[in-house]
Amino acid sequence: MIDTVELAGKTPDQPQPWDELGLKADEYQRIRDILGRRPTNAELAMYSVMWSEHCSYKSSKVHLRQFGEKAPASDALLVGMGQNAGVVDIGHGYAITFKIESHNHPSYVEPYQGAATGVGGIVRDILAMGARPVAVMDSLRFGPLDADDTHRVLPGVVAGVGGYGNCLGLPNIGGEVVFDPSYAANPLVNALCVGVMKHEDIHLANATGVGNKVVLFGARTGGDGIGGASILASESFDDSKPSKRPAVQVGDPFMEKVLIECCLELFEARVVEAIQDLGAAGISCATSELASNGDGGMYVQLEKVLLRDPSLTPGEIMMSESQERMMGVVTPENLDAFLAITARWDVETAVIGEVTGTGRLIIDWHGETIVDVDPRTVAHDGPVYERPFARPEWQDELQAAGPEGLARPAGGDELRGTLLRLLGSPNLASKSWITDQYDRYVLGNTVLAQPEDAGVLRIDEETGLGVAIATDGNGRYAKLDPYTGAQLALAEAYRNVATTGARPLAVTDGLNFGSPEDPAVMWQFAEAIRGLADGCQALGTPVTGGNVSLYNQTGDTAILPTAIVGVLGVLDDVARRTPQGFRESGQVVYLLGETRDEFGGSEWAWAEHGHLGGRPPSVDLAAERELAEILVNASRDGLIDAAHDLSDGGLAVALVESVLRYGVGARVWVPDGVDPFVFLFSESQARAIVAVPRSEEVRFTDMCSARRFAHQRIGVVDDGGELDVQGLFTVPVEELRTAHESTLASAFEG
Amino acid sequence: MARVVVDVMLKPEILDPQGKAVLGAFGRLGFDGVASVRQGKRFEIELDGEATPEAVAEIERAAATLLANPVIEDFTVHVEAGV
Numbered sequence: 001m002i003d004t005v006e007l008a009g010k011t012p013d014q015p016q017p018w019d020e021l022g023l024k025a026d027e028y029q030r031i032r033d034i035l036g037r038r039p040t041n042a043e044l045a046m047y048s049v050m051w052s053e054h055c056s057y058k059s060s061k062v063h064l065r066q067f068g069e070k071a072p073a074s075d076a077l078l079v080g081m082g083q084n085a086g087v088v089d090i091g092h093g094y095a096i097t098f099k100i101e102s103h104n105h106p107s108y109v110e111p112y113q114g115a116a117t118g119v120g121g122i123v124r125d126i127l128a129m130g131a132r133p134v135a136v137m138d139s140l141r142f143g144p145l146d147a148d149d150t151h152r153v154l155p156g157v158v159a160g161v162g163g164y165g166n167c168l169g170l171p172n173i174g175g176e177v178v179f180d181p182s183y184a185a186n187p188l189v190n191a192l193c194v195g196v197m198k199h200e201d202i203h204l205a206n207a208t209g210v211g212n213k214v215v216l217f218g219a220r221t222g223g224d225g226i227g228g229a230s231i232l233a234s235e236s237f238d239d240s241k242p243s244k245r246p247a248v249q250v251g252d253p254f255m256e257k258v259l260i261e262c263c264l265e266l267f268e269a270r271v272v273e274a275i276q277d278l279g280a281a282g283i284s285c286a287t288s289e290l291a292s293n294g295d296g297g298m299y300v301q302l303e304k305v306l307l308r309d310p311s312l313t314p315g316e317i318m319m320s321e322s323q324e325r326m327m328g329v330v331t332p333e334n335l336d337a338f339l340a341i342t343a344r345w346d347v348e349t350a351v352i353g354e355v356t357g358t359g360r361l362i363i364d365w366h367g368e369t370i371v372d373v374d375p376r377t378v379a380h381d382g383p384v385y386e387r388p389f390a391r392p393e394w395q396d397e398l399q400a401a402g403p404e405g406l407a408r409p410a411g412g413d414e415l416r417g418t419l420l421r422l423l424g425s426p427n428l429a430s431k432s433w434i435t436d437q438y439d440r441y442v443l444g445n446t447v448l449a450q451p452e453d454a455g456v457l458r459i460d461e462e463t464g465l466g467v468a469i470a471t472d473g474n475g476r477y478a479k480l481d482p483y484t485g486a487q488l489a490l491a492e493a494y495r496n497v498a499t500t501g502a503r504p505l506a507v508t509d510g511l512n513f514g515s516p517e518d519p520a521v522m523w524q525f526a527e528a529i530r531g532l533a534d535g536c537q538a539l540g541t542p543v544t545g546g547n548v549s550l551y552n553q554t555g556d557t558a559i560l561p562t563a564i565v566g567v568l569g570v571l572d573d574v575a576r577r578t579p580q581g582f583r584e585s586g587q588v589v590y591l592l593g594e595t596r597d598e599f600g601g602s603e604w605a606w607a608e609h610g611h612l613g614g615r616p617p618s619v620d621l622a623a624e625r626e627l628a629e630i631l632v633n634a635s636r637d638g639l640i641d642a643a644h645d646l647s648d649g650g651l652a653v654a655l656v657e658s659v660l661r662y663g664v665g666a667r668v669w670v671p672d673g674v675d676p677f678v679f680l681f682s683e684s685q686a687r688a689i690v691a692v693p694r695s696e697e698v699r700f701t702d703m704c705s706a707r708r709f710a711h712q713r714i715g716v717v718d719d720g721g722e723l724d725v726q727g728l729f730t731v732p733v734e735e736l737r738t739a740h741e742s743t744l745a746s747a748f749e750g
Numbered sequence: 751m752a753r754v755v756v757d758v759m760l761k762p763e764i765l766d767p768q769g770k771a772v773l774g775a776f777g778r779l780g781f782d783g784v785a786s787v788r789q790g791k792r793f794e795i796e797l798d799g800e801a802t803p804e805a806v807a808e809i810e811r812a813a814a815t816l817l818a819n820p821v822i823e824d825f826t827v828h829v830e831a832g833v
Contacts, residue, residue, distance in 0.1 A: 110821045223763030248822055250760075252767035309763055322765065346774075 086544020111156025131195025143184025173455025225321025475560025501635025514558020581661020
């Protein structure tokens with residue numbers, strides 16, 4: 001028997017499985033208070049998923065407000081947080097929308113499908129804004145390279161990201177891969193998508209216009225991704241049902257490709273008022289969000305939803321996370337034209353309801369009302385927790401145990417050995433084994449992709465207008481100091497974008513942390529947000545949206561606090577972009593920025609000594625801004641031919657990467673009075689190396705001097721086929737390449 | 751010599767894009783009366799010796815770890831008679 005609103009009113013004492021659905025006792029009571037009766041099973045399903053941490057942000061909301069409160073004034077921001085994705089103006093009438101989203105847990109359970117549907121989900125978010133998706137990126141974290149589980153999870157995740165993105169025909173232009181023991185059993189899969197549209201094509205997902213039709217289109221609704229809803233299956237006594245509902249969704253990228261083209265045609269034909277993608281919490285989320293963002297009411301006949309599995313209960317239909325589905329709001333006059341377009345694309349479509357002015361979301365099942373709620377209470381007025389947070393006791397101890405006592409290499413031979421070992425260490429090794437599985441150049445607008453500092457895309461073929469995007473996030477730095485660590489992630493992504501010559505504009509963030517019920521984790525989270533919000537204010541780059549993923553932990557052990565920051569920048573003409581690699585013999589290599597003795601949280605301390613302690617490198621956002629202006633101006637004026645930011649592994653690793661890009665050589669000298677080890681491996685921030693043509697050298701150094709920015713002539717590019725650090729050591733390029741490129745290939749092949 | 755057959759199918763509630771594509775082709779090529787298609791995999795495994803209960807159990811173990819992905823797939827194992 002179906003649990004109706006009427007029945008719920010008559011049976012107030014019927015026990016309900018709120019506990020199994022993840023609700024707390026007081027949350028369940030609150031639902032009863034809101035409704036003035038017990039919820040029906042369908043309502044309980046809806047509240048339980050929408051009030052989950054994942055959908056309601058109940059632990060993070062009070063902190064996330066800072067992104068709005070501290071947002072720097074920006075003319076570029078067209079749509080801010082709260083919609084499917086933020087939108088940024090890049091000039092010439094173009095707008096860019098971009099967002100990062102996590103799919104961590106599903107990728108651990110079923111690596112291929114988890115990662116694939118992570119890409120599919122973020123692509124639909126971008127599409128829902130009215131934009132054409134043009135590129136993806138992925139930011140991945142795994143357990144130790146030699147762990148068995150990494151060998152199960154990593155190949156599946158990489159194949160899933162590549163499989164879905166490649167089938168959609170979207171280039172994968174960048175990202176990162178980091179290994180750390182804390183991510184064993186808690187891999188992170190954060191996917192970013194970029195979309196392009198004209199200003200006038202921006203669409204907001206609001207259900208307005210009383211009488212407008214609510215349409216569900218795309219794939220059919222099946223039993224996938226239903227977590228808790230199976231608990232409600234007891235409302236049916238049908239024995240033919242599949243015994244176990246998996247929480248795994250399987251995606252179909254070719255369906256999604258059709259859906260993209262179909263949605264874009266619907267937008268272009270102006271026959272749709274709003275489109276909302278169906279992701280987490282499926283129809284529950286789409287109906288309640290669309291309704292509460294619009295005129296406040298909606299009426300749905302749930303039996304009109306097209307099903308793949310007719311045995312699904314109403315609660316399951318409302319919670320299903322079947323992929324490749326969209327919900328549209330269409331005026332009655334446009335309905336025929338809308339249906340003609342979806343029919344042309346062979347996209348199954350069902351009119352399931354309409355927008356009302358009642359302020360209620362009412363859902364019927366074969367004529368009986370099973371949901372009657374105020375949609376705001378589902379979508380926006382969920383519980384908000386001020387979780388206790390406290391600086392953990394071990395933080396002081398961790399910061400006190402600095403890297404000062406670690407044995408440092410001395411002399412040419414030891415430095416040479418250190419460099420070769422670092423190049424082959426999992427975090428610094430070339431990721432080409434992974435990125436070569438992704439199509440980086442499909443669509444023909446990729447200007448730079450991995451292993452460059454940032455992915456660069458041409459947006460406008462006429463003018464060369466383009467964008468650059470980079471993601472970064474160093475969990476070790478954040479563990480040592482979450483406030484600084486989050487700013488370091490921002491600073492690195494910002495610097496990476498500027499290194500290509502792009503002016504940084506806006507930020508998206510993927511915040512991955514452990515359990516918010518642990519005050520130490522909550523403190524890391526609060527500090528990271530405070531750091532990121534302050535940093536964005538100082539750099540003038542607003543946060544446009546993003547994602548929070550909590551409960552990433554095994555037992556009491558949380559993952560490293562991992563704030564992944566994506567920065568978007570704009571290039572007026574991508575022909576002016578600055579690549580990473582050295583190419584022309586005779587060009588002069590300059591080191592920009594100040595180098596200090598900073599090894600806390602460094603790759604050297606970790607890879608060589610397994611050490612994590614002390615303080616992360618200091619942040620100087622004013623210097624980052626100045627460095628970015630130098631790099632952007634030098635790119636525009638043609639003063640530099642190559643640039644590479646300095647980060648993990650320091651100068652030595654950056655030099656090798658610039659040398660390996662085109663297989664040339666370089667001669668480098670350590671400036672007088674500088675410790676060679678610090679010079680080569682320190683991870684001091686706000687630094688970059690550039691290759692300057694001799695004809696531009698005076699103009700370039702004059703610009704740096706005028707800005708009082710530290711710049712040192714440290715070497716020259718040559719075609720000698722080796723990296724020569726004068727007076728210390730020499731390594732042939734081929735030896736560098738073998739050290740850099742064999743680690744991942746030998747770990748995952750054979 | 752004995753032959754053991756392992757049939758692997760996606761669980762019924764899991765989306766099967768290949769089956770869906772085949773269903774679409776049925777219609778386009780004029781094969782009528784087909785309501786649904788689901789596609790699976792069949793493995794024919796020749797054993798060195800007889801299909802003893804131990805040998806079949808070993809194949810079942812291989813099916814659960816190598817041939818099928820039990821997160822999204824079901825499998826059946828049976829000994830084929832008369833080989």
